[in-house]
Amino acid sequence: MKSGITAIYRFKVALKGRRGIWRRIEIRGDQTLADLDRIIRIAFNHDTWDHLGEFYSGKPWYRSGYGEINPNGGGEGAKIPIASLGLQEDDRIGYVYDFGSEIHHYVTLESMSESTDPAARYPLIVSRNNPRYKYCVECAASGKKNVATQVCLDCSTEDGSEPEYICEDCGYADKHEEHFLEDIVY
Numbered sequence: 001m002k003s004g005i006t007a008i009y010r011f012k013v014a015l016k017g018r019r020g021i022w023r024r025i026e027i028r029g030d031q032t033l034a035d036l037d038r039i040i041r042i043a044f045n046h047d048t049w050d051h052l053g054e055f056y057s058g059k060p061w062y063r064s065g066y067g068e069i070n071p072n073g074g075g076e077g078a079k080i081p082i083a084s085l086g087l088q089e090d091d092r093i094g095y096v097y098d099f100g101s102e103i104h105h106y107v108t109l110e111s112m113s114e115s116t117d118p119a120a121r122y123p124l125i126v127s128r129n130n131p132r133y134k135y136c137v138e139c140a141a142s143g144k145k146n147v148a149t150q151v152c153l154d155c156s157t158e159d160g161s162e163p164e165y166i167c168e169d170c171g172y173a174d175k176h177e178e179h180f181l182e183d184i185v186y
Contacts, residue, residue, distance in 0.1 A: 006030070008122070009082055010111045013040055013095070016104035020129055021185055024110070027123035029083030033066060034073040036082065039123040040095060040105065041071070044185055051098040055107070058094075068099075131186030136167035138175075146170075154179035 007029035014022035023043040027036055037053045040046070049071055056065040066085075067077025087093070087109045095105040139146040148165035155164035155176070171181050 005114045005116055007083060008113045008115045009087070009109060010113070010126070011036075012106075012108045012110050013043065014106045014108075015044070015185065016094075016106055019106070020132075022129050023125050024127040025123055026126050027082055028115075029112075030081055031123060032078060032082070033080045034069050034075070034078035035123055036107075037069045037078075037095070038071075038073070039125065040107075041097065043125050043128070044097075044105075045183060046097050046103070047071070051100075053095065053097045054099075056094045056096070129186075133186060134163075134165040134184065136170055137165055138170045138173075139167055148184060150181040150183055152176050152179050152181055 009027050009029060011025050011027070012022055013025055014020075021044075023040075025036070025039055025043060027039065033055050036055070038048065041048050041053070052068045052070060052075070054065040054068045054077060058064040065077065066080055067075060069075040069078045085093070089109055089111055092106055092108045095107050097103045097105070134148040136144075136146045136148045146167040146169070149168045150166050150171045152164040152166055152171070156162060165184070166176065166181075170176065
């Protein structure tokens with residue numbers, strides 16, 4: 001790149017198994033995998049204070065990863081610059097968040113461009129899927145229409161065929177106080 005010109009990478013990041021849930025992220029080539037890890041956590045509402053993440057190429061992430069990344073930006077793969085990965089348009093790498101739950105994402109390089117705007121702040125989320133909201137079943141029973149933010153796994157059917165969607169207020173109610181709740185990603 002010429003002096004004063006910065007390479008900008010545009011990635012489409014989608015949840016594996018739910019490709020309809022995606023975010024487009026732009027990041028400078030001189031930024032690191034830790035920067036990309038952090039913006040993906042923010043974009044998908046993953047926690048930013050706990051759990052390791054790792055980018056990988058190929059299928060078995062545990063064998064071909066670039067190194068784990070701690071949520072505080074440390075770790076073996078944290079300081080690797082995006083530009084050093086040697087990615088070309090349409091190349092895809094993987095990202096796993098939380099080695100226990102293993103939430104996998106596809107990270108596809110859609111385009112590379114140049115920016116001369118020194119005031120532009122990266123990384124940033126430039127677009128996302130149109131969410132298809134679920135509504136709180138408890139609120140619906142009383143005639144209200146509140147967007148569900150969580151699934152109560154204790155109240156859902158064992159095979160998951162009938163999930164119990166609830167809003168944040170109902171999640172704090174006595175009925176669900178001791179239940180395992182999982183946030184919904186839209």
